[in-house]
Amino acid sequence: MFSIGEHIIHPGQGVCTVMGYEDAPSPMIILEAKHGHAKTRMMYPVAQQDRLHTCISREVAERLLDDYDEIEVDPFTERNSSLEETYFKKQLKYGAPQTIRVAKTMRQRIRDAEAQDKKPSSYYTRVLKEAHRRALEELAVALECTEDDIEERLAQIDPSFN
Structure with a gap:
């Protein structure tokens, strides 16, 4: 699992920040992507977290x-x-x-x-x-x-x- 506040790479959005987790109705990671001045919040299935990876060091x-x-x-x-x-x-x-x-x-x-x-x-x-x-x-x-x-x-x- 990723830590809250950690920056990860979302395959479609690029860099996102892990904002939290939600259990219902199915386990989801709450992500926030920032493009320009806009921020987008999205849910990503925990079951597919292997598609996400941490940003480079x-x-x-x-x-x-x-x-x-x-x-x-x-x-x-x-x-x-x-x-x-x-x-x-x-x-x-x-x-x-x-x-x-x-x-x-x-x-x-x-x-x-x-x-x-x-x-x-x-x-x-x-x-x-x-x-x-x-x-x-x-x-x-x-x-x-x-x-x-x-x-x-x-x-x-x-x-x-x-």
């Missing part, structure tokens, strides 16, 4: 930032862009470091397409936006700072991060 977050240049882009390709998008969205469910890798991969693919005077696939932008949001959110929680602080730090490492 401060040490792991620092190591990811320090070793950002060594994070390799994901080479996965598929003839069908819908299948590619599904693959990358599935990676986001696991939190960091996958969110960071997916964001880096989408940025690289967008740059590659633009370098060839091609319009990047629209799914690159969609996946990048979600990967970027989730990466900032989890790193900010792990390092106990704001998402803006993380964005500034990443922009120093990789100017294309913005």
